[in-house]
Amino acid sequence: MFNSTENYIASDDLRLAVNAAIALEKPLLIKGEPGTGKTQLAEELAKSLNCQLIQWHIKSTTKAQQGLYEYDAVSRLRDSQLGDARVNDIGNYIVKGKLWHAFEADQRPILLIDEIDKADIEFPNDLLQELDKMEFFVYETQQVVKAKQRPIIIITSNNEKELPDAFLRRCFFHYIKFPSKTEMEQIIEVHHPNVKQDLLKQTLEVFFELRELKGITKKPSTSELIDWLKLLIADDVSQEVLLDKDSDIIPLFGALLKNEQDVSLLEKLAFMSRRNR
């Protein structure tokens, strides 16, 4: 059973979703705002269940076939021109993909398919059978690769593309909401156990204020908040500076805002508030 680990706070419904996926051995599709810990979930799950984590990061050019295996025809051709003896065994040119590795692992592994929405629209459809039956066929060697035990599969998506229905049918789905203030306190407690209580309160206030600021292009998320705190602690920013509502600008804001338009917006606002005084 999956529980919050020493550096990851999982909400009750997320825990339930993961446990349900483990119980029925179904892939779990995770969506949510960037920075809410979707990818980290797989890492922490692997740690908490003490099993191997196989990560498959999807890019726009990734093909489903690459997850199964690739037949390196080009190097075989080249070898044949050079008269290499390896040429006779086609198996020498089959390169195993992440799914293959996950299927043949001795102990039940966790397979993370990260950011599946980055790939081509057809990508999820090409994996239907493999995720359902947990087996596939290698044409070149006429061999069936079957999972020794069904791996736990975590799939993350940033919602850039819609996933096909047939694919969704085969998954469980969970949407990670942005954490509330209390949850946020727990998360920070886990990452920076020694942060002072009042400093924490102040940072959270600034952080949620910033999230509510209108016109900001990329709202800061949990991971940015944690980075910011790290900087604040390293820099030993005194509480007074942070508490000082009259100061021009939030200290070390670069950790929170990742976009020059947002930064200039903040500077403008700070300038205006100064002028109003």
Place this chain on the structure above:
Amino acid sequence: MFIDFFLTLKKHKIPCSLRELLDLIALIKTDIIFADVDAFYNLAKVVMVKDEVHYDKYDRAFAEYFEGIEQIDIFDTVLPDDWLRKEFEKHLSKEEQEQLKSLGGLDELMNTLKKRLEEQKERHAGGNKWVGTGGTSPFGAYGYNPEGIRVGQDKNRNNSAVKVWDKREFKNFDQDRELGSRNIKLALKKLRKFARTGASEKLDINTTISSTAKNGGLLDVHMEPERHNAVKVLMFFDIGGSMDEYIHTCEELFTAAHSEFKHLEFFYFHNCLYEKVWRDNQRRHSETVDLEEIIRTFGADYKVIFVGDATMGPYEIVAPGGSVEHWNEKPGSDHMNRLTSHFNKVAWLNPQPELHWSYYHSIDIIKQLIGNKMYPLTVDGIGRAIKELS
């Protein structure tokens, strides 16, 4: 088992199949949850709902299925004292009623509840103590039963079923998607600008052959990146008022565009474009986006498509303060000009039949403002607009 529940979900148009129902039953069998309606709410959500746009429908369906049981949102309304009591008594067994007496009777219980509720309100900022926390509250005792009255015991407000499915947190996601007609998708497909970007993935046969030949027959492989659609689209939808009758067509267009373009941003406006637009109709008055910001954010290479009937009083376009909703400093035409001068390609799709256009003065003005690039919202019209845009 759960067949009614399943049918209720179906009735609310949540796309789920028998397969999900079987999964849910299989999960219940594994004892992953036990007699806890909150957990059941979450579990069924994980299994049955596959997209957050359906969360709102799910909440409604769930509320309907457990109708009248969990729907009371205690913290937003005055406690319906009589109602609660009636429900209470109806569902209590003899032993439970005895138990109740030992706690000082129902009145005493209700008083305690009220006190706790008041406390809850006062401490709203901290917000981590709920009625019934830690299992000491008598109210929690009945929470296991879906037929009982449950007064949240969860430490986290977000996760309490009462709160969640009544507040319908995910309301905004629902696009109420009609499956758009394939024709529109096909028309939009013409707006494809293929570009070879990214990693070299495909075998470039021509270069490979010629360079292998040059190499004296020794293989020399050349790769090239694959082509994909790199077009970027910005859409502005007129919403409300006279647009209501075209809502179906607009939804189809919206769905089609959504699945066709990788880089698609959309905004709403009302009647004419003014200094602010918005992304979300529910919060159109609080969360607006400045037009200036859009011009700053999106490059001139974005293709802009307006969807609107352009039917309004002419003063709404040309006069300052002409907006029917707010006081606008500058006339709508200024904003239109600002936008059209920034973006290279702009087109307007009008759901009104083209024959009727000449009857409306405002359509004429808008047409001039966007340089005659107004097309009817039909498959053919979209095709023409796309031709203009590409």
